[in-house]
Amino acid sequence: MDALLAGLNAAQRSAVTSPASVLQVLAPPGSGKTKTLTARVAYLINHDGFLPWNIIVCTFTIKAAREMKERIRGLVGDGIEAKLVLGTFHSVARRFLVRYGHLIGIEKNFGIADSKDSLAILKRIIKRQGYTVEPSVARSRISSLKARSTTAAQFAATSKKVEQHEFANIYTEYEETLRLSNQLDYDDLLLRCADLLRKHRDCVSTIQAVLIDEFQDTNHVQYELMSLFAQYMKRITIVGDPDQSIYGFRSAEIKNLERMREQYPETIVVNLENNYRSSGCILTAALAVIEQDESRPSKPLLPTHCVGERPILRKLPSAAVESKWIVTEIQRSKTLTGELFNFNDFSILLRSASLSRHIETSLGKAGIPYRMVGGHRFFDRVEVKIILDYLRVINQPDQNDALARIINVPPRTIGEVTVKSMLEEAELKKITLWELVRKAVRGEKRPETKLSKQAEKGLETFFNLIHTSRNKLLNADGQGCSLIDLIAYVLKKLSFEEYLRKSHPDDFENRWANVEELVAQATDMAVAAEDGINSDEDALPVVKGIEQREDSSEDLLSKFLANVALSTEVEKAEGEQIEQVTISTIHAAKGLEWPVVFIPAIYEGSIPHSRAEDTDEERRLLYVGMTRAQSLLYLSCPTKNSQRENTTLSQFIAPRNVTRVVDTKGPSFGFGVTQDLARILRRPCPPESVIQGARGLIERAEDDLWPLDGEELDPENNYWEPSNINSDTLPTSLPSKRRRVE
Numbered sequence: 137m138d139a140l141l142a143g144l145n146a147a148q149r150s151a152v153t154s155p156a157s158v159l160q161v162l163a164p165p166g167s168g169k170t171k172t173l174t175a176r177v178a179y180l181i182n183h184d185g186f187l188p189w190n191i192i193v194c195t196f197t198i199k200a201a202r203e204m205k206e207r208i209r210g211l212v213g214d215g216i217e218a219k220l221v222l223g224t225f226h227s228v229a230r231r232f233l234v235r236y237g238h239l240i241g242i243e244k245n246f247g248i249a250d251s252k253d254s255l256a257i258l259k260r261i262i263k264r265q266g267y268t269v270e271p272s273v274a275r276s277r278i279s280s281l282k283a284r285s286t287t288a289a290q291f292a293a294t295s296k297k298v299e300q301h302e303f304a305n306i307y308t309e310y311e312e313t314l315r316l317s318n319q320l321d322y323d324d325l326l327l328r329c330a331d332l333l334r335k336h337r338d339c340v341s342t343i344q345a346v347l348i349d350e351f352q353d354t355n356h357v358q359y360e361l362m363s364l365f366a367q368y369m370k371r372i373t374i375v376g377d378p379d380q381s382i383y384g385f386r387s388a389e390i391k392n393l394e395r396m397r398e399q400y401p402e403t404i405v406v407n408l409e410n411n412y413r414s415s416g417c418i419l420t421a422a423l424a425v426i427e428q429d430e431s432r433p434s435k436p437l438l439p440t441h442c443v444g445e446r447p448i449l450r451k452l453p454s455a456a457v458e459s460k461w462i463v464t465e466i467q468r469s470k471t472l473t474g475e476l477f478n479f480n481d482f483s484i485l486l487r488s489a490s491l492s493r494h495i496e497t498s499l500g501k502a503g504i505p506y507r508m509v510g511g512h513r514f515f516d517r518v519e520v521k522i523i524l525d526y527l528r529v530i531n532q533p534d535q536n537d538a539l540a541r542i543i544n545v546p547p548r549t550i551g552e553v554t555v556k557s558m559l560e561e562a563e564l565k566k567i568t569l570w571e572l573v574r575k576a577v578r579g580e581k582r583p584e585t586k587l588s589k590q591a592e593k594g595l596e597t598f599f600n601l602i603h604t605s606r607n608k609l610l611n612a613d614g615q616g617c618s619l620i621d622l623i624a625y626v627l628k629k630l631s632f633e634e635y636l637r638k639s640h641p642d643d644f645e646n647r648w649a650n651v652e653e654l655v656a657q658a659t660d661m662a663v664a665a666e667d668g669i670n671s672d673e674d675a676l677p678v679v680k681g682i683e684q685r686e687d688s689s690e691d692l693l694s695k696f697l698a699n700v701a702l703s704t705e706v707e708k709a710e711g712e713q714i715e716q717v718t719i720s721t722i723h724a725a726k727g728l729e730w731p732v733v734f735i736p737a738i739y740e741g742s743i744p745h746s747r748a749e750d751t752d753e754e755r756r757l758l759y760v761g762m763t764r765a766q767s768l769l770y771l772s773c774p775t776k777n778s779q780r781e782n783t784t785l786s787q788f789i790a791p792r793n794v795t796r797v798v799d800t801k802g803p804s805f806g807f808g809v810t811q812d813l814a815r816i817l818r819r820p821c822p823p824e825s826v827i828q829g830a831r832g833l834i835e836r837a838e839d840d841l842w843p844l845d846g847e848e849l850d851p852e853n854n855y856w857e858p859s860n861i862n863s864d865t866l867p868t869s870l871p872s873k874r875r876r877v878e
């Protein structure tokens with residue numbers, strides 16, 4: 137027990153050991169909320185004797201789930217963490233549906249429609265019905281309705297205007313299409329699970345505790361799920377930070393915090409105030425940003441580390457130069473600090489994934505390995521997606537969109553128009569595309585779509601391949617062939633290597649490496665399963681008296697595909713072992729930390745984003761980004777955006793309309809500084825640390841206003857030297873420092 141509580145401060149300990157049945161830990165970034173939550177899980181097992189499979193823990197990202205598992209393993213012993221019902225809301229919900237979905241009419245082996253599938257379905261519906269709405273707009277509207285648990289029927293019943301009727305038709309048909317192809321979209325996983333737990337409460341009758349990280353970003357359905365999970369035993373712990381609420385655009389409801397206190401009046405609130413992540417200067421600068429929100433109640437956030445290096449703000453002539461600068465800085469700070477950092481210690485956090493192009497190019501040129509989080513997924517790469525679509529269709533041929541994508545890949549003389557028309561025909565007849573193909577090939581019913589002789593032949597080849605693969609999977613002495621054998625079989629039958637070589641002669645090596653990586657990932661999973669390790673998430677309590685699906689232990693292929701569908705991360709082909717710089721969206725970096733963080737493109741239109749409706753949320757986003765940094769923080773802004781238009785420094789940082797250099801040494805900043813920062817600095821007695829941090833930002837903005845004329849960087853000049861960064865001045869808890877000492 138001592139080990140469990142060791143390394144926690146008094147407030148954290150009291151939260152971990154609190155006898156409160158409903159607990160909210162509300163605290164700023166880096167104050168150890170996740171650490172506290174993790175320790176509480178361990179405490180419930182070790183001290184209160186809760187069984188791990190009766191504890192539900194929801195995290196926001198898969199990476200966070202993995203990290204938490206690691207930490208819990210360290211606290212309670214090997215193997216126990218695998219028995220926890222721990223994962224993202226989506227993965228936990230999916231587990232309930234796999235086991236009990238039949239109780240609400242969800243068929244076994246349901247597929248998961250990812251966002252691309254949803255978009256493709258909507259595109260067709262909108263076109264067929266002759267409406268004009270953008271498919272992506274329709275998708276986010278459906279998603280936000282689902283987040284609020286509004287079904288198509290409910291929406292249709294309340295819609296009055298023509299436009300609403302149109303949309304209700306789209307929504308209804310979308311749902312019907314998903315149902316026909318036995319698929320659930322991401323929102324359905326949550327919605328249907330809530331439906332299940334409302335109608336069949338006993339599925340959660342054994343649950344003893346529910347714990348949730350990053351609660352400030354839960355939406356309505358997730359909140360419902362939380363209270364449904366906890367409907368038998370009200371033991372709930374949530375941790376969160378209203379200042380880090382950044383998913384409002386996806387219907388997250390910050391009022392869930394209040395709602396929870398109303399629903400559970402016994403709620404005890406604990407606050408943590410010490411920050412264990414960032415240097416003093418970084419915290420000060422981050423606070424100077426978040427405190428611009430005047431409606432925000434002021435709260436203490438006390439650094440526990442040294443003041444450290446001031447954050448850097450730099451203007452550069454273009455995004456290309458900006459990215460070169462970042463690369464140079466990575467190399468410089470590695471060498472200047474005597475290799476104190478390795479590539480894993482750096483991250484580049486972006487407001488939008490689309491900003492990554494220049495950065496990827498520059499890193500690539502410099503030979504610096506990187507991984508992308510929250511951008512284009514490894515699983516979305518064309519060659520990987522083709523194989524995955526084959527696996528999806530073999531597993532469950534009713535998935536129309538996956539089937540339509542591969543029916544002519546590699547080419548089988550089935551033209552694009554033919555595929556589209558068959559898909560339309562199937563949807564109109566309310567049958568699946570697979571059924572249409574099957575009947576055509578077997579000569580049972582000719583499709584109305586005109587088929588050339590070659591196309592007929594192509595269909596037959598395709599049908600036979602899927603058919604034999606399915607037989608292989610399902611039969612083979614009742615055992616089914618292994619996942620790896622299946623992939624090997626498909627690759628061989630498709631002559632996939634040759635196909636890639638011919639279709640992408642310039643890029644063949646990389647693409648084939650990706651296919652090999654996919655095989656490697658499937659192998660890892662198969663090996664883990666053989667070793668009896670629950671590599672991924674099927675822990676769930678067994679409840680007596682409720683009918684489980686006959687065979688609710690899923691086969692590997694379904695599990696593999698679900699993992700893929702729910703993953704948001706990109707694993708580089710080389711695997712996780714090697715040291716890599718991280719490129720991530722700020723959204724996906726939530727809860728994580730790195731010794732060195734770069735946030736480029738800090739200009740108006742980028743952050744705050746031109747399409748963002750809520751400026752306060754954009755400010756919080758920058759705050760989240762800045763508070764990921766442990767010892768060095770770099771903000772930068774190209775003076776021209778990608779359309780080569782002049783940019784204006786973000787209002788959150790900008791010395792607005794600076795026309796002359798401000799006396800950065802004196803106590804007053806008055807002129808030219810952004811109103812908000814000025815307000816903070818002009819307070820009667822601003823704490824010294826606030827001045828220091830904010831001054832760091834402003835000073836550099838002044839120095840760097842137009843520092844470079846040419847496109848090329850001169851690394852000898854115009855550069856900051858990390859003069860006093862060394863292993864003695866770094867915050868002691870930094871991973872790089874730990875590595876050094878060990």
Ligand code: ATP
Pocket residue numbers: 143144145148163164165166167168169170171172377380412413726727728729869
């Ligand atoms: P965020 O809001 O960004 O999710 P958080 O509040 O969840 O942050 P953690 O990630 O739990 O914070 O902790 C931040 C860092 O501080 C981690 O490296 C953690 O190990 C460390 N830390 C937390 N509490 C302590 C402590 N009492 N002593 C030393 N280090 C701590």
Ligand code: MG
Pocket residue numbers: 169170171349727
């Ligand atoms: Mg956290």
